[in-house]
Amino acid sequence: MRVAVVGLGLIGGSLLRALAAAGHEVTGFDADSATREAARAAGFRIAGSVAGAAAGSELTALAVPLPVLPEVIPQLAGADGLVTDVTSVKGPVRDLMKAHGVRRFVGGHPMAGKETSGFAASEKDLFAGCAWVLCLEPHETDFGDWLTLARLFTGMGARVVPVTAAEHxxxxxxxxxxxxxxxxxxxxxxxxxxxxxxxxxxxxxxxxxxxxxxxxxxxxxxxxxxxxxxxxxxxxxxxxxxxxxxxxSDDPVSALVPHLRLGAQARRAWPATPGRPEKVPATTQSLLDLGRSGGWVTSVGDTDVVALRPEAALRPESDRNSS
Missing domain, CATH: 1.10.3660.10 (6-phosphogluconate dehydrogenase C-terminal like domain)
Structure with missing residues (x-):
């Protein structure tokens, strides 16, 4: 697959590396000239502009901060490929894409950050085992485009979680x-x-x-x-x-225990133990139900996906004050 990655910080640089390692044809771009040179020195093809990177790409992944997106999105004008992003907030990005007339967009967010940043901190295995949100909006998201990205990211070892932008x-x-x-x-x-x-x-x-x-x-x-x-x-x-x-209270030790119990139970049970792999129909509702249950997609077929769900749900928050 021909993929452009715009923004080569920690996430974008790691995506560039991961896609290349998986055999995809990748082109990168970053607004910072030193970052572009570092990426070239690492052996990657780097374009001189956003439009240059996106030209001819089947997919363009935007890995720039939210405040920069309004400057970057117009530079995709005329590009016919699918667009995704890695921004940690999804509703505002969805609104921006609509406002700029981007027709083929699926919002994404890999939960794989760390405290260091920049291209120098990027690594090809950053997404292995991570949860990668792919937004699935009923009556809006093109289902074929969603499946394309789900297949791409599960192929890189990520756990794809289908949710709406608001739920994310x-x-x-x-x-x-x-x-x-x-x-x-x-x-x-x-x-x-x-x-x-x-x-x-x-x-x-x-x-x-x-x-x-x-x-x-x-x-x-x-x-x-x-x-x-x-x-x-x-x-x-x-x-x-x-x-x-x-x-x-008169007995603060006893009074605190009910407030702490649910948190202790939740943390001991996290991350959730997955149940047996199951096949889930490749439909919007089935996938959203999967995401809402805490489940994720591990691989994508033609008419269904292979998924995992947590073995058991935690007790509801209303139990916090129970003894």
Whole structure:
């Protein structure tokens, strides 16, 4: 397959490497001249413009930050190929593609980031085993295009998760965007208290790892998904306020346990143990039901897909205060 990758940072550079390793014909482009030279030095074909990279490509993957997309999308004018992206927020990207008249678009988001960035940090195996969201909008997404991308990314070892853009943005706020904000707030404490930094160990290290992400990237990610992030941030703050209330009780130890139990159960059960492989009909509704159940696609056939689902679901959030 002829694929153009626009933006050669961590994700775009890794996608360029992974596609080349899988035998695809790839062309890259990055707005930064030093990045282009680094990619050329690594042996890749690099175009001199977005349009030059996309010309003649069957697929163009946009791996640039959300604020840059309005500048990049118009440069695809006249390109007939399929377009996807790797942005961590999906609703606004979907709206941008519609506004610019991009006919063949399937939103994507590989959950494979790390705290380092840039082409130098990219690696061809970054996506092996990762969850790769592919948005599937009823009565909107071309199903053949969706299957093409699902086949491409599962062929690179990714687990393709079918969801709508709105469902993705809520889930991403919960498990990625809000955690980045909390990690930054936790890490900031050691600035005013060097003693806390000296005592920091495993819980501080694990809870603040993503605080090392370049601030501009985190800001673009959270700002681009602000409605969902605000909702989930306030929900989580409410949970912490409940815990604060438990500390004010006569027996804070006993009062805290119900608030902590569900989280402990959830973390011990994560990642979920997959059940047996099953064949799922290649239809929009069947695939969305799969994604909503926490399942994913592992390979794509002509009329069905092979999928895995978690063996057992966690207890609902309403059980948090049960004893």
């Amino acid at each position: 943005d809520t889930a991403a706020a919960q498990i990625s965007h809000v955690p980045h904000l909390f990690a930054a707030a936790l890490a900031e404490q050691i600035v005013a208290n060097p003693l806390a930094g000296a005592l920091g160990a495993g819980s501080f290290r694990d809870g603040t790892r993503v605080a090392a992400t370049r601030p501009e990237l985190t800001a673009a990610m959270c700002g681009g998904n602000r409605d969902a992030v605000r909702t989930e941030l306030h929900r989580l703050i409410g949970v912490l306020e409940e815990m604060s209330g438990a500390l004010d």
